[in-house]
Amino acid sequence: MAGTDKTQTSITGGPAVILVHPQLGENIGFAARAMMNGGLSDLRLVAPRDVWPNPKSFAVASGAEGVIEAARVFDSTAAAIADLHRVFAMTARPRDLIVTVATPRDAATEMRRVVGEGAKAGIMFGRESKGLENDDIALADTVIQAPLNPAHSSMNLGHAVMVMAYEWFQAGDETPGRTLSLGRTDLATKEELMTFFRRLEPELDACGFFHVKEKRPIMVRKIRNIFQRAGLTEEEVRTLHGILSGLTRRSRTPGNRDSDD
């Protein structure tokens, strides 16, 4: 997860991606790009339909050229998975087979465990037109089926590889669900925020904003809550001071109100 060194992050020992009889060169390229996004690098092709290497794959690779160059071509699915200990088959269509069916998320968790134990895993994807054949699925330990719109559950090949590469990475990632990104500034302290309120509220008194006296406490609370909730930075509190200075200066200079508008 740490660092941005290409070599380090692309060699993960993650699952091999096995494309069985892929038809379009572009889709092999899209699959390679998706693999790179998820930190995967072991691409295997079983008897691709078109010429290999395929220039159309490189055309859409966007940085994943290395994955395509290192791809290995096999004559059969059995040969492509021979060195693997745990094999998954991704398919949209449930067949008349007795198989363990896992979600992408559950499968990714299992892959992390298997790989963590020093074993080698792989995920098979079928050809674009009809997915994996039963003979290929029978070679897998587990079928992966993504819960998707039942009326349109068939994914584009590159998209299917993206979902698995994404879930593989998520299964090993600890990014918190939600964070505040601060750019180059720091969050304001409560004292900085209070200093702003101690300037704002007297100005609101002076301009007659709190004209119903008994409602002043509740209005103050509501106003403080707006700025409190925003999670302001130091810089933003300075901007608010500037706005306040500008608005109050303007209202104190008679004649300006109309001439500037």
Next chain:
Amino acid sequence: MAGTDKTQTSITGGPAVILVHPQLGENIGFAARAMMNGGLSDLRLVAPRDVWPNPKSFAVASGAEGVIEAARVFDSTAAAIADLHRVFAMTARPRDLIVTVATPRDAATEMRRVVGEGAKAGIMFGRESKGLENDDIALADTVIQAPLNPAHSSMNLGHAVMVMAYEWFQAGDETPGRTLSLGRTDLATKEELMTFFRRLEPELDACGFFHVKEKRPIMVRKIRNIFQRAGLTEEEVRTLHGILSGLTRRSRTPGNRDSDD
């Protein structure tokens, strides 16, 4: 989740997908297909670069033609999101902005909540070459950043839409992580399995497999464990009976052993 009626499953009230200045028609088509996979249908385009409607979008739609036909085109991002209550911006590149950053998973959970409360949500995606501009990101409530290989975190536009459509669907889905799919048969009962063992073990005695007598109990346990663990169906137990019948018939017919091989 239930049923396969196209109309029903594609109108979900899910988030709108807003493509800001998309460049390639193919990517709009791939985005539409990904939306259909996740049950989304509200596609909005902000000033697409090429002619619209674009035949290249339809060429890759694979069933999502309806989403493309219903897509609305806007002149500006502000116009495209005007009716939405909660807007997300997906970007690979952290900018110098003070923003809440969420993972796709966390954002999808929030979208389900927002939509469940009757509000309208949307997700903005930037142009292929450089993603969203800061002016667009500033219009969003939350930035979505997928945890991915830091050396190659930039996703293809269609892939990025796929990740969000996938997470949107997962956030409302209750498929168990792992199930056994049985095809057309039922799991075998323990009695059916025991009946097989009560045939198998005497045959193994007869052929001399258990030649070390004191090891018989542990060997029986190991053999039973193999078949126990496999989670066999009725049909598979019948197949095992057939194998046993075949092998024992063969060994009892003198002369067959050589002539058939």
